[in-house]
Amino acid sequence: MALSDNKILAMLGFSCTGDLGPWTLYTSDRHQIVYYPRMPALNPPSPKQLTQRASITAAAASWRALSNADRTAYETASRRASLKITGYNLWVYLKLTDRRDVVDTIARQTGVTLPG
Numbered sequence: 001m002a003l004s005d006n007k008i009l010a011m012l013g014f015s016c017t018g019d020l021g022p023w024t025l026y027t028s029d030r031h032q033i034v035y036y037p038r039m040p041a042l043n044p045p046s047p048k049q050l051t052q053r054a055s056i057t058a059a060a061a062s063w064r065a066l067s068n069a070d071r072t073a074y075e076t077a078s079r080r081a082s083l084k085i086t087g088y089n090l091w092v093y094l095k096l097t098d099r100r101d102v103v104d105t106i107a108r109q110t111g112v113t114l115p116g
Contacts, residue, residue, distance in 0.1 A: 059095035063088055070115045080110035091116065 016025045016033045025035045045053070063071070074087030083090065083106075094103050094116060107114040 055096055056092070059092045062095060063091050066091070066115070073112050073114055077106050077110045077112040077114055080112065081106050 016027050016035075018025065019038050022038050023035045024038045025033060028034050066074075071087060071091075074091050076087070078085060078087045078090050085093075090103065090106070094100065103114055103116070
């Protein structure tokens with residue numbers, strides 16, 4: 001019995017959901033990939049959305065401004081703590097939530113000094 005491309009992708013942990021270029025994709029209940037042309041937003045972004053987007057943009061810019069050693073420290077801590085996120089994601093979490101206590105706990109548990 002041959003496996004469909006969708007089932008092979010699913011077995012490998014891939015899931016088709018979201019926007020990809022000019023297409024919107026999702027996986028149906030029948031495990032088929034459904035795609036259609038991406039539609040423009042009907043309403044302009046709200047002030048809260050604009051604020052959140054600006055916060056994420058600032059967090060990404062601050063990650064790029066870190067030294068290679070600091071970025072490596074976050075990547076190492078994330079890996080040693082067996083987190084399901086990257087060092088970049090940990091940095092963005094810190095910048096968006098200001099939960100330094102969580103990051104300090106990860107640093108203490110992994111033995112890595114985390115700047116920021």
